[in-house]
Amino acid sequence: MEVELPVFSYSSVSAATNNFSPQNKLGEGGFGPVYKGGLQNGQEIAVKRLSQKSGQGFEEFRNEILLIAKLQHRNLVRLLGCCIDHVESILMYEYMPNKSLDMFLFGSNKQETLDWKTRTRIVEGIAQGLLYLHEYSRVRIIHRDLKASNILLDDEMNPKISDFGLARIFGGTDSRGYTNRVVGTFGYISPEYALEGLFSTNSDVYSFGVLVVEIISGRKNTGFYKTDSLHLLGHGWDLWISGRGVELVDGKVGSAAASKALRYINVGLLCVQENPNDRPNMLSVVSMLSSEIATLPPPKKPAFSTTNLLSSYSSQPKSYPSEHHLTISEIVLR
Template sequence: MERYVVITVVNLVIASFVALILTFVARVSVIISMLLLIANACGMIPLGLIIICYVKRNPESKGEDLMRFDLGMNRQAINIELTEANKHGNGGKKQIELPFFSFSSVCAATNNFSATNKLGEGGFGPVYKGVLAKGDEIAVKRLSGRSGQGLREMKNEASVIAKVQHKNLVRLLGCCMDKDEKILIYEYMPNKSLDFFLFDPTKRMLLDWVTRLRIIEGIAQGLLYLHQYSRMRIIHRDLKASNILLNKDMNPKISDFGMARIFGENELQANTSRIVGTYGYMSPEYAFEGIFSIKSDVFSFGVLLLEIVSGKKNTGFYRTDYLNLLGYAWDLWTSNRTLELIDDPVLEDEYSSKHMLLRYVNIALLCVQESADDRPTMNDVVSMLTNEAAALLPPKQPAFSYVRNTVTSTSSTSKVEDCSVNQVTISILEAR
């Protein structure tokens, strides 16, 4: 009996000891689990903060990241240094990051930059169509040679277009830097540029009035965004028909930002001795004095608007009595023959009306006024285009619209020609 009691007591002691050990082990496991969770959480906090900061800094990064995965890009990004005006108007160095394409993938996409893939010439080099491995189409802009100006334009274009996003601005997808190769990658625009249709006697018949309206309003909205609603005020400085790209639905996208300038918060205009851009679209103050502002882009838009409604090119326009399209349009306007300016496909379109056509010519003439102060802002232009109730001022005689005259005297007859910007040669420090 005593032996049984002793064994029982020993068993109870052992059981208690085992229970104590098991309890200790359980508690240690809980503690270890808690420590692991805390450590994991602590590790995730910085990562979470990084993600939050990145998303906050890049509110539209989600779509860009999806595009990177869809296009099969490398995750590596490349830094490009740029000079940007700050809120005080002073220059400051900043870095931008662009998704990076390998040179081998670009070569494969463009069939080694074959002539059959070439779409045309951009601001600083040839542009090629490319097709990536997954079937995505891209436009590849390749820097020509070792041009110092081309490199500046490329870096300028990358710095500007990487900071803006709007449905009427072409989208930059990434870049490629490999030894001497410097390449920018854009979304592909299957319908090329506006001039491809507008100035071709056959293709322009495809531009009915509804399509031209959509193009006009899209360009205006894109410019308004650059001037007023983007994170910085941007002056394009080279707006023209060949820099308006058309997507598969014929919606316009402004492209070629190699000449663009970023203004500081309080900067209204700037002056340069290096005149860049395209004659026929330049405002007089820019062409002759090097002064540019948002009103310079407004002037270019006015020229483009006249070209779209007339189907005629300002720089290549020729009539015996007129120096350019602006002079011809002004003469028709003052003689109440404005409808003679309108392109046939537009006049024959059932959706066009005499009142609307006259209104658009009026808006165009207001945009190409001699004095920048007499031109509307793009905010005004968009309002006039979209609101038929908005009153329009009568235009004054536009810039570069002087008529060739024949002056006859009793002794002799001489021909006096006023000079147009299309005929003036201005020394440019560095050619495009």
């Protein structure tokens, strides 16, 4: 495997993490445990160690190395090196002191840190990173697992997209593909991917839209809401069409920002429209977010906005008829 980044020995990685000490453990993801470590030059690092029990395997590990080693953007986490030693597969990243966005959004007492300015910086940073992946990197990349826990935050609360194990590369003008093994996270997967195995830049846009609504509201998409929808997008849509969209805004951002927040909700709802062709591309999204005066189009009803449609989106393997006659043989939700 040709790798364009430093390769470390297992002994050096073990030393950097104090022999993978439980005290150094930062958390656990689909890939495996993540540890804090330090290089001999004093640089702090995050070490992802592939678990033998992980749902992800060596192919995802290899995919992440080949992809992210070629990427350079301030809103993408930087891969510093790797270690492949017999049964060990390890990735080493720049350390993000504020860990992941979900800890701030959905943690017990950290939302106070997310003032309006911080939330908008996070939304806009994620948008810039995704735009780079879709349009400006050397190859077009579809992330396929964009979610709050895969958005890392540096010491100034700037966002960095992480976890490229499920990402896919496209060359030329291609921008979509098909799979009979749908892998992703419940609440963030677009309907065409969940039900037909179709993934594209539009499916990343859908995941981004979910993130925007979560960031502005401070609530999980998969939480319980007292409407027929049972999840945040449907609840938000009910409020939006009744002219009560401001009620979706997290009260912690302050009343002065409520009107500005409605614009972000509008953008988020445009991104989660059921028909992927109705969703804006990331270039349009960045433009809409950067302008406070341009008129935004009204969104159409979001996908998975009713209990009937939501019930068809489950973790059980199913076959769905589609215009592509594709059979989904496996759905793995993370």
